[in-house]
Amino acid sequence: MTREHSLLEVTDVRVAFGSKGFRKAPNEVLHGVSLDVREGETMGLVGESGSGKTTIGRAILGLAPVSGGEITFQGRRIDNLSARRRRSLSRDIQVVFQDPYTSLNPAISIGDTLSEPLLAQGYTSRDARRRVGELLDRVSLPADSLERLPREFSGGQRQRVAIARALAISPRLIVCDEAVSALDLTTQRTVLELLLEIQEQTGVSYLFISHDLAVVRYMSHRISVIYRGDIVETGTAREVTDNPQNPYTRKLLLSAPIAQPAEQALRRAAYEREFASAAK
Numbered sequence: 001m002t003r004e005h006s007l008l009e010v011t012d013v014r015v016a017f018g019s020k021g022f023r024k025a026p027n028e029v030l031h032g033v034s035l036d037v038r039e040g041e042t043m044g045l046v047g048e049s050g051s052g053k054t055t056i057g058r059a060i061l062g063l064a065p066v067s068g069g070e071i072t073f074q075g076r077r078i079d080n081l082s083a084r085r086r087r088s089l090s091r092d093i094q095v096v097f098q099d100p101y102t103s104l105n106p107a108i109s110i111g112d113t114l115s116e117p118l119l120a121q122g123y124t125s126r127d128a129r130r131r132v133g134e135l136l137d138r139v140s141l142p143a144d145s146l147e148r149l150p151r152e153f154s155g156g157q158r159q160r161v162a163i164a165r166a167l168a169i170s171p172r173l174i175v176c177d178e179a180v181s182a183l184d185l186t187t188q189r190t191v192l193e194l195l196l197e198i199q200e201q202t203g204v205s206y207l208f209i210s211h212d213l214a215v216v217r218y219m220s221h222r223i224s225v226i227y228r229g230d231i232v233e234t235g236t237a238r239e240v241t242d243n244p245q246n247p248y249t250r251k252l253l254l255s256a257p258i259a260q261p262a263e264q265a266l267r268r269a270a271y272e273r274e275f276a277s278a279a280k
């Protein structure tokens, strides 16, 4: 499949912060980033803290100032949309954030949280109620969740609510920004399985952003690696993790836990040899 078939294309995107302040030099945090997400695939975006992952997600959502390059969705430019057209794009592109404790409004019941995007898209209250029931079922939350407030749910359950809200109006793309990072390992696993099942059933695409290469490898068809605002490597999940071309990717791999300790030791030794010879 070529880039012409991409659902989302980010091409040479630059983002700089702080340029409006008096005498403040703009701080460019994305230096011409390109990546694409195809229909029905999970594109993983991995890099260490501060490398620019969230900024890419925010640029796609129209929440970061794009100073160069372009972003297209289904072939149409979206980095320069009016607020009204941006709102209508939320039908197609949704987001699940990291923190299930702050991403839900604490004063709004789960039922209202889920019906709000449906009513905004013109659902009647009856159709919205029916759809909310389906969504709760889809993310395996009990039907009596409707009247309850977010504080009555665990972190994993709240993340299920956030996923149900993102799914409500059947988007084509969900940006998952560290969507499981705040959860314990067992809960992470069940939420990841849920995301995979949903993709299988609906064909939704994910841009799956995480600092954790093990999680990204598990979820993604392809992976882009970002380092200090530049994409340094893109390939299939297997290419990037079995045969990384960039030294930074190899470093990330060393810190990612893998199932076979012996393989990890070999990888580490090869990496250390390579760096020792590069340093000579």
Ligand SMILES: Nc1ncnc2c1ncn2[C@@H]1O[C@H](COP(=O)(O)OP(=O)(O)OP(=O)(O)O)[C@@H](O)[C@H]1O
Binding pocket: 017, 018, 029, 047, 048, 049, 050, 051, 052, 053, 054, 055, 056, 211
């Ligand atoms: N609104 C902002 N104003 C100024 N600088 C910002 C803003 N948002 C992000 N940055 C800077 O941009 C850089 C990239 O941040 P970003 O949040 O995209 O990184 P990240 O890879 O997602 O990191 P993390 O995994 O820690 O969330 C950082 O140096 C950050 O300080």
